[in-house]
Amino acid sequence: EKGGYEHFMLKEIHQQPQTLADCMRGRLSLEAPYVKLGGVDEYEKTISNAKRFIIAACGTSWHAGLIGEYLFEDLARIPVEVEYASELRYRNPIIQEGDVVIALSQSGETADTLAALELAKDKGAMLYGVVNAVGSSIARLTDAGSYIHAGPEIGVASTKAFTGQVALLTMMAISLGYKRGRIPNSYFHKLISELHNIPAKIERALRCEEQIKYIAKEIKDRQNALYLGRGFNFPVALEGALKLKEISYIHAEGYPAAEMKHGPIALIDEEMPVIVIATNRSAYDKVVSNIQEVKARKGMVIAVVTEGEKTISEMADYTIEIPDTEEPLTPLLSVIPLQLLSYHIAVMRGCNVDQPRNLAKSVTVE
Numbered sequence: 001e002k003g004g005y006e007h008f009m010l011k012e013i014h015q016q017p018q019t020l021a022d023c024m025r026g027r028l029s030l031e032a033p034y035v036k037l038g039g040v041d042e043y044e045k046t047i048s049n050a051k052r053f054i055i056a057a058c059g060t061s062w063h064a065g066l067i068g069e070y071l072f073e074d075l076a077r078i079p080v081e082v083e084y085a086s087e088l089r090y091r092n093p094i095i096q097e098g099d100v101v102i103a104l105s106q107s108g109e110t111a112d113t114l115a116a117l118e119l120a121k122d123k124g125a126m127l128y129g130v131v132n133a134v135g136s137s138i139a140r141l142t143d144a145g146s147y148i149h150a151g152p153e154i155g156v157a158s159t160k161a162f163t164g165q166v167a168l169l170t171m172m173a174i175s176l177g178y179k180r181g182r183i184p185n186s187y188f189h190k191l192i193s194e195l196h197n198i199p200a201k202i203e204r205a206l207r208c209e210e211q212i213k214y215i216a217k218e219i220k221d222r223q224n225a226l227y228l229g230r231g232f233n234f235p236v237a238l239e240g241a242l243k244l245k246e247i248s249y250i251h252a253e254g255y256p257a258a259e260m261k262h263g264p265i266a267l268i269d270e271e272m273p274v275i276v277i278a279t280n281r282s283a284y285d286k287v288v289s290n291i292q293e294v295k296a297r298k299g300m301v302i303a304v305v306t307e308g309e310k311t312i313s314e315m316a317d318y319t320i321e322i323p324d325t326e327e328p329l330t331p332l333l334s335v336i337p338l339q340l341l342s343y344h345i346a347v348m349r350g351c352n353v354d355q356p357r358n359l360a361k362s363v364t365v366e
C-alpha cells in the first residue's frame with residue numbers, strides 16, 4: 001500500500017510528479033495552446049466578471065489559497081481576499097451577489113469550510129470548489145468546481161494535495177488572465193510550457209533528498225525554526241513551518257522575509273535555524289540582505305535557491321537547489337525540499353509521521 005516507502009507521507013511526496021501530471025491532464029495543451037477547466041468554462045461570465053474572489057479554507061489549504069491570491073492578482077488582475085473559513089463563518093462578512101467564493105479542501109469535509117460556504121450561498125455568492133475527494137460534501141454543495149486528482153491522501157500532513165491545489169489555482173489564474181486580456185500571448189505560451197514542465201522539475205527537485213537528510217540531522221534537536229519567503233513564496237514559508245510543527249513537534253514560524261526586522265529578528269541566535277526561500281528574482285537583493293542579517297547574529301541559514309545560484313550559496317550554511325521556472329510557478333518547486341525536510345526531521349525524532357499526535361486527517365467538527 002505504501003508502495004515500498006516507509007510512510008504514506010514519503011510516498012505522497014514522491015508521487016507529486018505524477019499527481020500534478022494527472023491534475024493537468026486534458027486541461028493544458030502546449031500545441032493549441034490552451035488551459036481548459038470545465039468548471040470555469042461553464043460559469044465563464046460569472047467568474048470572469050466577478051467583483052472579487054473570496055478564498056475560504058483551513059490549514060494547508062489556506063496556505064494554497066494565499067498563493068492563489070498572488071496568482072489571481074498578478075495574472076488575472078482580480079481582487080482577492082483569503083479567509084480562514086473558521087473566521088469567515090462567524091464574522092457577518094460582507095459577501096454579495098457578484099462575489100465568487102472559492103473553497104479549497106483536500107477532504108471536502110472540513111466543517112468550518114462547509115459552514116463558510118453555506119453562509120456565502122445564503123448571501124448570493126457563486127461557490128466554486130477546488131477539492132480532492134470526489135463526491136465529498138464540499139464538491140456537492142458548490143455550484144461548480146475542479147477536482148485536483150491527487151488520489152487518496154493518507155498522511156495527516158498534506159503534501160500532494162497542496163501542490164495539486166496550487167497547480168489548479170495557477171491554471172485558473174492563467175486561463176482567466178488570458179480571457180480577460182491581462183496576459184499577452186507570448187507570456188501565455190511561456191506559462192503553459194513551464195507548467196507542462198513542472199512534473200519533470202519536481203522530479204529533479206526531489207533529488208535533494210540525500211542532502212536534506214544531512215541537513216535534517218543538524219536541525220533535529222533544535223527547539224525552534226524560522227521560515228522566510230517573499231511574494232509567491234511567503235505562503236510557502238508558512239507551509240514549511242506548519243509541516244515541521246505538525247509532524248516533528250518543533251516550534252516553527254513562517255514570515256514574509258521583510259517582516260523579520262519588525263520583531264522575529266529578536267529570536268535569532270546560534271540556536272536558531274532559518275530556512276530561507278530565495279528563488280524570487282524580483283526581490284533577490286532584499287533576500288540576500290535578510291540572509292546577511294541572520295548570519296550577523298550567528299543564525300544557521302538553510303537557503304532554497306535556483307540551480308546555479310552563487311551569491312547566496314557562499315553566505316548560507318546549506319543551500320538546496322531547485323530548477324528555475326517562471327516566478328508565479330516557483331511555489332510548486334520550493335515546497336518540495338521543505339516537505340522532505342520536515343519528514344526526515346520527524347523520522348529522526350522518532351515521531352509518528354503519518355498520524356501525528358492530536359491531529360485528525362479531516363476536521364469534521366468545530
Ligand code: M6R
Nearest residue numbers: 059060061105106107110157158
Ligand atoms: O481537508 P482540508 O483541506 O479542508 O483540510 C484543511 C486542514 O485541516 C489541513 O490542511 C490541515 O492543516 C493538515 N493537517 C495540514 O497538513
